[in-house]
Amino acid sequence: MGDLRLKPLLEPLLVAVLCGAVFTITGLTSGFGRALYVGGSGIVAPPELLTPSVRIAEVTVVLASAFVLAWKSPALRAAVCIAALALFSLHAAVFRTSFYLSRSDSVVLILMLGAIGVGGGVLLRMRERSRAALAVAAEERARRDERLDMARELHDVVAHHVTGILVQAQAALVVAEEDKSRAYDFLPGIVDGGTDALGAMRAMVRTLRDNGAATATSDLTADLHQLVEKSGLPVRTSIELTEDVRPELGRSVLRLVQEALTNTRKHAHDATNVEVDVRLTASAVLLSVVDNGTARPPHSGGFGLVGMRERVHELGGRFFAGATGDGWLVTAELPLEVRV
Structure with missing residues (x-):
């Protein structure tokens, strides 16, 4: 105090x-x-x-x-x-x-030098404020883009199938007014449409934000191993996923690991060891990516960290990224159930 x-x-x-x-x-x-x-x-x-x-x-x-x-x-x-x-x-x-110098000349000289010194300080102050405002705006834009990315992903993979389900359900309601037995004929189509929607969500193969982003299939463990192999980093993996997770959750896990490895490749050139740990608990998916490269400031990851934090927050989870005693750590906890 x-x-x-x-x-x-x-x-x-x-x-x-x-x-x-x-x-x-x-x-x-x-x-x-x-x-x-x-x-x-x-x-x-x-x-x-x-x-x-x-x-x-x-x-x-x-x-x-x-x-x-x-x-x-x-x-x-x-x-x-x-x-x-x-x-x-x-x-x-x-x-x-x-x-x-005469007294008047001395006064003029002091005023001129003082104006230059103070003016330079004011200009730097304004420049820093402008940079801070631009950084805040860019960070907010990154958050907004991440939210839009997630919304578009979910919309694109299920919109077509859900539309088909609704059409068949509406047709079943119309037919049921005259012949209820005929309405049952639409149920297999509705079930198939729901199955196709789930399959599409598990096969999110397109990315709408980064051209080089990883794609997801129905096998998250295989996707993670493939991502690690393509990273070009000395990575040791420990992946324990005993059962399937929600498709959008699996997609987010893959994106988080990819972004963490990208940051390591960009900012930890001297890293000789990277560890990727993904495991499933009773209530959440826990992931961590840690390297032994030179520690860097929290903002060194650019807006990738902002997007990662925003994605985890939208899924109701917890996120941390920061320096350790020997390198850099990224961790996330993503709940299995959607928090409304």
Whole structure:
């Protein structure tokens, strides 16, 4: 708690010290009495103590401070601190003596240099805000694309079959009004349509988002082994799927593993070992992909991690991606049942 209270006071404290240093140099240059408006020249330091290199260092520190304040500090705090630096710098320009510039020229020079320093900091601040806004927009777009991808996948694989089922069911209702026994003739077609729909969902072979995305068949274990073989990475697999899972869930498992391996290939060039673990529990599918490559920041995976997190969230699961002591880990828990 003490650190949180001290941090907002640190910048004003440093600025106060810097302003005090500027005023001290002004007093040593022109006399403290004169600098404080009490008349007289006061005590003037020997010329060798205030060499051009000292003054250049002073100007550099003041301008650098104004630049950093305008760039990084909260707006109100930055304005107050920069105003204090400007006042003490202008005071120095008026009361110090110079063999090279008149007082008016010194004031103009300080204002110009200050405007350049503060302007540069403000430009960087605006640039960072713009980048942050673009990153947020891009992340939201990635989430929206992932939701759309999932919706289109489900629609494309079942829409045709469900339409056939509805047509046959409606026909059965019409026929049943005259002859109920004839309505039973439509039941095999409805059952076949449902079976075909389930088979189509298990055979999602198209991808609508990435041209090189993996395709899924009815055998998730075989699909995962095939994906690992094509990855070109030194992968060890442990896949324990004792029974079939929902088709859309199997598709998501495959996509998550593929994206995790893609991130490893892109960002962990020095990885010598990658482990893929997929197993089925009583209530969920658990998967993890871990490598021993150089750890990278959480955003290094670009928007792939955003899409992975969004897909897991839409399925009601839990997702984690981050650095470990020896590399990078991606884990997900996907529930077997749809959470409404």
